[in-house]
Amino acid sequence: MDQTREIAFAASRDQCPGEQDAYYASMSLGVWEPLITKDESGKPAPALATEWEHNEDSTVWTFHLREGVTFSNGTPFNADSVLANFDRMKKGPFESSFYGMNIDTIYPGLVSYEKTDDYTVVLTLSEGQPLLDYTMVNYGSAIFEPSCFAEDGTFAGFPIGTGPYVVTENVLGQYCVIERNDNYWGTPGIAKTFRFKVIPDAETRYTALRAGEVQGLCDLGAISPSQAAEIDGDPAYNVSVGDSGITHFLNVNGGAFPFNDVRMREGLSLLLDRQTIIDSFYNGYGLAAGGFLNYTSAFYREQPVQHDPERGAELIREVVGDQEVELLFLLPGVDANRYPYQEEAEYIQSLLENIEGTNIKVSIQQMDWGPCKEEMEAGNYNLCLKIQGLPSANPFSLFKGFMYTEGGTNISYGLGYHNDHVDELVEEAATCLDAGRLTEIYTELQEISAVDFPNIPVLYSQEVVASSSDITGYQATVYGLTGFTQVCWAG
Structure with a gap:
């Protein structure tokens, strides 16, 4: 099956809200990755940080970074890039249609951040934060290549992350396009290109799926419960239900x-x-x-x-x-x-x-x-x-x-x-x-x-999502690192 053919999804809102958004793109697109994600039980799990520890009063946290990772533009991911992201966060807070980015909320009492070597970062806090790793999960520790930041901390263009996909087009209120990052450090995506259309009206999104204009419906409230019930069991479609x-x-x-x-x-x-x-x-x-x-x-x-x-x-x-x-x-x-x-x-x-x-x-x-x-x-x-x-x-x-x-x-x-x-x-x-x-x-x-x-x-x-049986691998999940990497044309 030709996996270079574009796969189209529809959502009620922009999946790439753009340069003024704290993250530019939804985490689910796989453009950027955090230092810490979460496991199926909701507890912190390794992502760009492989392990971490803190002192007895939780005022000093040490993070060991994943080696051998590069950003999608070829720049190495290391401690310097993490420090630059903290420099950027200090220019906030930044608003987002997902979750806001406020360094004082995520890292309360942050006194300093420094590296002890190229793959170790130490955060020092004025007061202990025994659950800091919980606060850092996903949107709390998003990492971008520093050159994509504007002087004020917003984005100067497309975001550059370490994820399995890169943003190649974005027209606010209409669509965005992501393409596979063939130099991804982890398991690469199967399909080459995805287009995410913005269709606010639920009935219009559903019609687009039924007409074959899109292959799937994604994001919060992707498909109404009555619509999902209508096509559930129809071999032409797949309905997936997951935790939310x-x-x-x-x-x-x-x-x-x-x-x-x-x-x-x-x-x-x-x-x-x-x-x-x-x-x-x-x-x-x-x-x-x-x-x-x-x-x-x-x-x-x-x-x-x-x-x-x-x-x-x-x-x-x-x-x-x-x-x-x-x-x-x-x-x-x-x-x-x-x-x-x-x-x-x-x-x-x-x-x-x-x-x-x-x-x-x-x-x-x-x-x-x-x-x-x-x-x-x-x-x-x-x-x-x-x-x-x-x-x-x-x-x-x-x-x-x-x-x-x-x-x-x-x-x-x-x-x-x-x-x-x-x-x-x-x-x-x-x-x-x-x-x-x-x-x-x-x-x-x-x-x-x-x-x-x-x-x-x-x-x-x-979470209820739906897709055409023309594609496979699309499942409803709570925000995690899987995203769209397993989605591909069937056959």
């Missing part, structure tokens, strides 16, 4: 009536029949979520999934009584185009409006994510469905962001969540040197979130 770090949350404005009362938040959570949501709107693709932290995290502890509509309605009646209550339910367009959020919102609307003895009215409004986030931060909303991924293998930033009183997401989403004990736990975790104690803190925060509801977890996503 994405959690679907029902965010609520806890700074205003009625969700400033925990009984309202608990009551709504009890009303939700999560399995019905998964079966009816996601065609069974998903897992009922009882807790805040996603199930793919190494620190995940299962929390009970409770469905008690009678108790839920009773709690809500205690809060709102018979007064007229108008609730605004926002749907971010970027997620509503990927997932069945309209149908899910209408289901939740029906639950709230049909509680006996209450007078609740829910209006649903879809808007672009930018304006939606502005309304949330201003407190001009009551409910909002939104996905959340795992920025790194260390969930500290998620707990701090959503649950800490001054947490960035708590503020920007208008959650209005406050719990003195949670603040104490987050502050302890920020300076804790004992990995075992950190695990205990993360477990307690999960337990608190399951009863205090800073937001309401609905379901843990399962």
